[in-house]
Amino acid sequence: MIAALVGYGYFASDDYRYALEPAWNLVVHGTSSPASGIRSVVFARIVAVGMQVAQWLGAEDPAWLVRGAYILLGLLSLTAIPGIHRLTCDRLGEPAACAASWLLACEALMPRIATRALIEVAAIPPLVWGLVFTLRAIDRRSVRAGVAAGLLLGMAGMLRFQTGIIAVCAVAYVLYARQIRVAFAMAGAGLAALLTQGLIDLETHGRFLASLRGYVAFNAERSSSFGEAPWFTYLVLLVLVTIPPLTLWLVRPIWDAARAHALVSISLMVFVVLHSFVPHKEERFLFSAFPLAFVLIGAALAHVRRSVRTAFWLLNGLALAVATLSDGQHSIIDPLRDARTERIVLIGGFEAPAIYARGIPIDRFLTPEDMRLMPLGSRLITYADRAPMELPDTLRCGPPQLYRGDFVDRALLLINPKGNRRRSAKVAIDCVPR
Structure with missing residues (x-):
């Protein structure tokens, strides 16, 4: 809250x-x-x-x-907490389940991204519960549980298409367990969810599965244009979640937990590996799979010595306070909210959230040369690190006003400067006719 x-x-x-x-x-x-x-x-x-x-x-x-x-x-994201408890407890025991539940609720980034990274985190509750019902279907040989698992995993895929990777892993895991009827039930229910998405797209866009097709084509053709990151970017992010140097004490129990909970570990591994092949990488792309990592880290925390566990939660608590009290994208939102001019002009190729401008028209000029076409009585917004621009002599402009992102924005910019360029500081200049 x-x-x-x-x-x-x-x-x-x-x-x-x-x-x-x-x-x-x-x-x-x-x-x-x-x-x-x-x-x-x-x-x-x-x-x-x-x-x-x-x-x-x-x-x-x-x-x-x-x-x-x-x-x-x-509030909806909270429904995943009892799910991750069940998902962990079924294979790794109660202490691990409690630790995983606390991680999902209180890991440093979770309260912030649960109310900000909307698309990625909204898929977490149906994803977690879908895996819970997958295990239940295997343990009880229940076709009904398999149908529930397929529908929930399909729902997660409707909210975040990439989670379909985990759904495929879940069906493959059921097949490996030789539960053929359950696997067919899961696949059928998942296809029903896919059909529903296709019909929604047909009604909205006039083409069956238009959004999924468009998403795949967009990423296949234009992913690299948003900047590329090294293949190990997501591995670094997962290591950071374990709070180095405490990672050294957690590696072995994480490995043991991964061997004991194959559904979670294999799904997480496939998800990370496939995403690592995509040139454009951002930390948020991994958020949907965070609960799977929390299952393994929670099991590790339950089996390390008390001093390591205490240090982990203390450091996490400090980071939690900073992240929860922070708010992202203010370097572009606040100059829009503060605008009192007739128009707003953007230079630099970034996008602006128009709803915060309260109806003021926004022009998206891309280069400094376009300044000569700038309407009179405008607020110019550009990246703070761009070279100073020569403003037309017909305008009288005030001093530049600097807008910075918060601490978390700056940290994410440091971790992945190309992928998070939009989080960098902006400058706003108000100009009126002479």
């Missing part, structure tokens, strides 16, 4: 473009069509419910409508 109320930013531009903006258009303007055809519209409509509740309570400021969505998504 604190993380949801502390701010009004978002984690990544995709969370704005494919969730907040379509939901805003639906609530404020009554238009239900999303801005793009490469994400499912299902999630945007869930976000719209949170905004509608905030609007019903009297909120009008865009920031408070956004907070309404964050509160709803944060």
